[in-house]
Amino acid sequence: MALHAVAQKYRQQSPLVFCLTNTVVSNFTANVLLASGASPAMTDLPGEAGPFAQAASAVLVNLGTPSTEQLTAMEEAVQSASAAGTPWVLDPVAVGALPVRTEFARRIVRQRPTLIRGNASEILALAGRQSASRGVDALDEVSAALAAGRELATEHDCVVAISGQADAIIDATRTVLVHTNGIGLTRMTGGGCALGAVCAGMVAVHDDPFEATIAAHGFYGLAAEKALAGSSGPGSFAVAFLDALSAADPGELKTLKYEELNHA
Ligand SMILES: Nc1ncnc2c1ncn2[C@@H]1O[C@H](COP(=O)(O)OP(=O)(O)OP(=O)(O)O)[C@@H](O)[C@H]1O
């Protein structure tokens, strides 16, 4: 299926994306999902997370600000999503830099995520390699994390997306680089976290998660380019970005620039 058709289906079906995410980006993520055409639900209570993960179209597990209780809910959600066949996305925020979430991520990643989405430092760390990160921002280049991404994709039979100047989308046999200018997204918090939620919605509506993840990155990146052109700083960018997502025509994905790399 063509990328624009995936985005069209996302708009038509308005997938229910169940987000167990961090407190910093929760509101922005919900607004990004709404603006892009999906339906957000942010809740992380043990006892509710399992049943909700069965009912939702997709689940996002983002490790940005975990509490002991939220980790319990995440574990429930992931087990239930795996059992029910609900696609789920892991965003390993600050894995490598902080020990509790690193151990947790290495454990839940064995429950077959549909997609692992993170920056280069997080992907390197999740794969057990050396990374330079000391917090939530990447200090490594996407190119340095491609091999780690391929390793994770093969080991867990999932898609891996690495964000940066160009975004790499990887599965066991394919690697694509998506070229959009998302620099505005790095000047505010939550640009990557909300992208994980849109990816969850796209993988819910299309049976090839690799293509769905490319569509999500393209749709998101093209809106970021428009928002940059129509804003004057991080505050107006955030507002313009929501407006651009809401106004976006899925057909614009026909013009998306991406490059296929040879799998070594
Ligand atoms: N150097 C860059 N130039 C242009 N766009 C970028 C650059 N780095 C990241 N982006 C874009 O910003 C978005 C978020 O990616 P980023 O790597 O900042 O995620 P992240 O570190 O997980 O973010 P956060 O934790 O703040 O939510 C992606 O759409 C990506 O394409």
Ligand SMILES: Cc1ncsc1CCO
């Ligand atoms: C700033 C910050 N701290 C924990 S999560 C988060 C949001 C971006 O990852």
